Amino acid sequence: MGRHSEALRRLGRPVTRGREEILRILEESPLPLSSRDLRERFPDPKPDAATVYRNLALLSSLGLVRTVALHERSRRYEAAEGENHRHRVVCRSCGRIEAFPARKCDLSRVEEDIRRRFGFTVTDHSLEFFGDCPECRRKGNKG
Amino acid sequence: MGRHSEALRRLGRPVTRGREEILRILEESPLPLSSRDLRERFPDPKPDAATVYRNLALLSSLGLVRTVALHERSRRYEAAEGENHRHRVVCRSCGRIEAFPARKCDLSRVEEDIRRRFGFTVTDHSLEFFGDCPECRRKGNKG
DNA sequence: ACACAGTTGCAATAGATTTGCGGATGCAAT
DNA sequence: ATTGCATCCGCAAATCTATTGCAACTGTGT
Known part of the structure; x- marks a missing residue:
């Protein structure tokens, strides 16, 4: 139970595999990742794309994840570090x-x-x- | 025949209604516009969406238009002013x-x-x- | 173990771009 | 003004990214 779980629990949100993995993956990545990149790095079984988007939206509204807008077709996300x-x-x-x-x-x-x-x-x-x-x-x- | 036509001609590209209008509209707008916004501001007959995109891509590669990435679903464009x-x-x-x-x-x-x-x-x-x-x-x- | 709220996968949609193609247009040279 | 050719344009179809409805499933507190 890393600090990811802590943060989620503290915010009153159920801790699920998808959320923990997203936070871990983003934190390990030196670059902001697209939703697709993120899903690809999930260990199997990979979650549905919709789940990834929903979790990114949630984590982002909780301030744990930040979206990055480069001039690309898709958005990227990165771990928010305070x-x-x-x-x-x-x-x-x-x-x-x-x-x-x-x-x-x-x-x-x-x-x-x-x-x-x-x-x-x-x-x-x-x-x-x-x-x-x-x-x-x-x-x-x-x- | 504004300086828009001049710029295009100078770059060896045919001057077309779509291109002139895009440059004019973007230049008159205080805010960056989406492809859809742009099309809506075209006087009738409005060009096809594909044409707008193609022209934006061209103008952008010529350096006359700049894309703006806000955290939205669609891209926005603005006139590049040197x-x-x-x-x-x-x-x-x-x-x-x-x-x-x-x-x-x-x-x-x-x-x-x-x-x-x-x-x-x-x-x-x-x-x-x-x-x-x-x-x-x-x-x-x-x- | 139980009850509920909040999640997830799946399938269907929505919205933004892109691409193929044949007919139309801009432009430079008659 | 006419011609020839390269480049556009509209239209329809295809891609992609992201979102939403729904029923089954999981996380949490009791």
Whole structure:
């Protein structure tokens, strides 16, 4: 019973295999995963896709999982690690993704501006960089 | 014959109604639009959805249009205005979006770090803020 | 072990993109 | 203005991702 179960129980939600596995898999992955990626990494028997989506929605609403929007067709998910978050670099031509912890990410001034100008209370942000990875640059891929 | 036609012609692509309209509509919109939004704003006769997608893909590969990835089911698009770009705030509960020009957006240090650590040449980035808009906060919506 | 609320698999849907194809259109050279 | 060719466009069908209804099943507290 890892801290995953703890967290779920604390939030008053039944602890099920699907939920524990999702949290474990996401936590072990250095990159955000799509629902499909996630299902593939499940040990057999694999859960139904609908179950994966439902659990991702739940975990996400509980704040245990965070969705990541890259410019892809499907959404990706990553384990939410408290206040810490990550930023990412995506290669425009091969799609390779690198993630790195957002150390000293200080956007508080911008968030303050936002509060003043729009009245929005900012609770989160996502920052992604796009460009070309070394391999693609060498091969001269143009996208 | 606006500068839209110019840009397309310069890039050696036929100037068609669909393309001119897409560029015009996106440029007039303060917010990024989905393919559907775009089609709805077309004066009749409205183009087929497939045409809109194909043109968006083309304009995007030519660098005239930029895709925006919010945490939604569909992608959004905005007019690419040279070096200038925008950041956005999205309300978690009603989806309302506000966009604002990224003045003095200096992420060059981060981009330099990325080049050193991963070898990626960063050409672009996107920064989105998520939170609650004043109305939803007042109504006490929780998501 | 029991009772209930909350889950899960499965099948059916919904919504967003993409693709194949034949007819129409933009554009450069007559 | 006409012609030729490359490139589009609309239409229908196909893909994919994500969501929903339903009946059977599991997690939890008693």
